[in-house]
Amino acid sequence: MSDPILQLQNVVVERGRTRILDVPSLDVLPNEVLAVVGPNGAGKSTLLRVIGLLERPSRGTVLFGGRPVAGSPLPFRRRMAFVFQEPLLLDTTIEGNVRSGLSLRGVPANERTRRVDKWTARFGISGLRRRSARTLSGGEAQRTSLARALVLEPEVLLLDEPFSSLDEPTRESLIDDLDAVLTANRVATVFVTHDRTEALRLGDRIAVLMNGTVRQLGTAAEVFSSPTDSEVAAFVGVETIVPGSICEVSGGLASVAVGENRIEATTELQPGADVLVCLRPEDVTVSDLADATLMSARNRLRVTVTRVRPAGPYVRMELDAGFTLVAHITKQSLEELALSPGTNAVASFKATAVHLIPHRRG
Amino acid sequence: MDLIWDGVREALRLIFSGNGYVYEVTFTSLLVSGSATLIALVIGLSIATFLAFRAPPGRTLALSAFNAGMALPPVAVGLLVSIMLWRTGPLGQLHLLYSRTAIVIAQAVIATPVVAALGTAALQGLNPNLRLQVLALGASRWQAALLLFREARLALLAAGMAGFGAAISEVGATIMVGGNIKGSTRTLTSAIVLEVGKGNFETAIAFSFILLAVILAIITAFTVLQQRRPPA
Numbered sequence: 001m002s003d004p005i006l007q008l009q010n011v012v013v014e015r016g017r018t019r020i021l022d023v024p025s026l027d028v029l030p031n032e033v034l035a036v037v038g039p040n041g042a043g044k045s046t047l048l049r050v051i052g053l054l055e056r057p058s059r060g061t062v063l064f065g066g067r068p069v070a071g072s073p074l075p076f077r078r079r080m081a082f083v084f085q086e087p088l089l090l091d092t093t094i095e096g097n098v099r100s101g102l103s104l105r106g107v108p109a110n111e112r113t114r115r116v117d118k119w120t121a122r123f124g125i126s127g128l129r130r131r132s133a134r135t136l137s138g139g140e141a142q143r144t145s146l147a148r149a150l151v152l153e154p155e156v157l158l159l160d161e162p163f164s165s166l167d168e169p170t171r172e173s174l175i176d177d178l179d180a181v182l183t184a185n186r187v188a189t190v191f192v193t194h195d196r197t198e199a200l201r202l203g204d205r206i207a208v209l210m211n212g213t214v215r216q217l218g219t220a221a222e223v224f225s226s227p228t229d230s231e232v233a234a235f236v237g238v239e240t241i242v243p244g245s246i247c248e249v250s251g252g253l254a255s256v257a258v259g260e261n262r263i264e265a266t267t268e269l270q271p272g273a274d275v276l277v278c279l280r281p282e283d284v285t286v287s288d289l290a291d292a293t294l295m296s297a298r299n300r301l302r303v304t305v306t307r308v309r310p311a312g313p314y315v316r317m318e319l320d321a322g323f324t325l326v327a328h329i330t331k332q333s334l335e336e337l338a339l340s341p342g343t344n345a346v347a348s349f350k351a352t353a354v355h356l357i358p359h360r361r362g
Numbered sequence: 363m364d365l366i367w368d369g370v371r372e373a374l375r376l377i378f379s380g381n382g383y384v385y386e387v388t389f390t391s392l393l394v395s396g397s398a399t400l401i402a403l404v405i406g407l408s409i410a411t412f413l414a415f416r417a418p419p420g421r422t423l424a425l426s427a428f429n430a431g432m433a434l435p436p437v438a439v440g441l442l443v444s445i446m447l448w449r450t451g452p453l454g455q456l457h458l459l460y461s462r463t464a465i466v467i468a469q470a471v472i473a474t475p476v477v478a479a480l481g482t483a484a485l486q487g488l489n490p491n492l493r494l495q496v497l498a499l500g501a502s503r504w505q506a507a508l509l510l511f512r513e514a515r516l517a518l519l520a521a522g523m524a525g526f527g528a529a530i531s532e533v534g535a536t537i538m539v540g541g542n543i544k545g546s547t548r549t550l551t552s553a554i555v556l557e558v559g560k561g562n563f564e565t566a567i568a569f570s571f572i573l574l575a576v577i578l579a580i581i582t583a584f585t586v587l588q589q590r591r592p593p594a
Binding site (some may be wrong): 049052054074077078080081082084086088090091100101104105148152158 | 489491492494495496497498499500501502505509512513
């Protein structure tokens with residue numbers, strides 16, 4: 001594993017007597033997208049401002065490229081780029097906005113022109129270059145804001161909920177574009193969001209931030225399939241999430257290879273796409289080996305029960321199907337089926353219950 | 363009514379007859395009030411930037427003081443500046459009393475709270491994240507301040523115009539610290555007071571019209587600048 005490009009050490013942010021943020025250690029690796037998820041008020045934006053050297057922590061150190069940031073943060077800030085939830089465009093043209101950071105950083109004029117051409121095209125706003133920023137739609141403005149950040153070709157890209165104020169179709173197309181850019185450029189990125197689909201879509205690793213502390217940090221599968229505690233579980237929604245790739249698609253029904261298993265899922269994606277296979281635990285039915293042939297569900301997997309834990313009105317069950325599958329069943333079913341760790345059973349779920357999210361192979 | 367028409371006629375005659383006295387008084391007014399406004403802009407905008415972006419403790423108190431300062435009685439300012447500049451006063455060795463510099467100081471004291479108070483409001487009206495965005499784009503502190511001034515230029519130009527208006531229309535302090543000396547510290551406003559005192563109402567009205575015309579011309583120029591759209 002390569003050395004982290006950015007590190008937080010013993011960072012604490014306090015406002016008055018309130019502790020907003022308490023992060024003993026956090027690394028951002030080169031080439032990775034680190035998604036930071038958490039409820040409102042968890043300290044996500046504060047964390048991002050500290051990383052972006054826009055807010056000095058009350059205590060602790062930020063290291064950039066292994067060197068502690070001391071004295072003026074300006075030279076370090078000029079190696080990063082930041083996109084906020086609002087576009088925050090300057091009152092000038094689109095081109096003027098995209099160019100602004102390059103001018104501030106003293107990039108030579110011909111290089112500025114080359115990069116502005118490249119990145120306005122990349123985000124589909126070349127045709128708007130002469131337009132005033134005041135006349136843009138929300139989606140166009142946020143495209144401009146993203147282009148203005150990426151034109152800087154930063155070593156670290158920081159995104160603070162950049163899609164959350166956009167309507168659904170706009171947001172989808174912008175996420176697609178950003179995903180393509182991140183896949184092609186592999187710039188170290190910290191991406192703050194409260195939307196777990198966005199986190200799954202873009203994040204290589206996911207950090208769950210609650211009440212100012214990082215409660216869990218790991219791959220999507222780790223965080224979503226085995227949350228550290230019930231609070232994290234309640235926030236992320238316990239889900240089965242496993243990487244796979246689409247082998248074939250016919251009539252909207254995909255066959256997805258997940259390890260040794262094949263899972264069928266409805267999709268609009270193309271064969272060959274790498275995906276995350278997501279499944280809600282309440283959509284998984286667990287039955288006896290004998291009953292299994294009677295089910296109408298497209299997917300039937302032989303599993304071994306690994307863990308049984310009561311969770312309020314139902315029982316949360318972890319099943320080994322070659323990957324970890326999570327199911328919720330009622331207490332009655334648990335007794336009738338006499339399931340306990342080590343028991344073999346069949347897990348079944350409909351193809352329509354499987355949600356496929358496109359995902360770069362890490 | 364006739365008096366006013368006579369005044370307008372007299373004003374036009376004074377302007378177009380090449381009367382040196384009128385030009386000199388107008389020039390003095392523009393010179394001292396322009397200088398005072400420049401000083402007020404430098405000090406006032408520094409204060410505004412500090413109050414708006416640094417959010418120091420006691421900001422509300424400071425802002426209340428500057429807001430109240432917008433209603434600072436010019437006569438009181440004149441008295442205070444006079445006392446400072448008296449031969450026996452703390453700044454007496456500078457020998458500034460009854461000079462144009464003294465008027466500039468007094469008018470700057472009057473205009474600075476106006477610029478500071480309205481300037482702070484202008485900068486506080488910006489989206490607070492805009493400053494962070496500008497810094498994140500790689501702006502140094504100076505670059506950030508200039509970019510944010512540009513974003514708030516509508517309201518900041520209004521603050522500047524209000525400051526200039528307070529300076530050029532002021533008379534109490536001007537007479538007290540300047541002495542209304544012909545050829546040196548006589549401004550349009552102090553000339554009006556003098557002419558009224560002498561009973562030359564026509565000349566006083568003429569000077570009033572010239573003063574209004576000067577203010578109108580300058581404020582119009584700034585308003586055009588303010589309302590100009592960015593390149594489309």
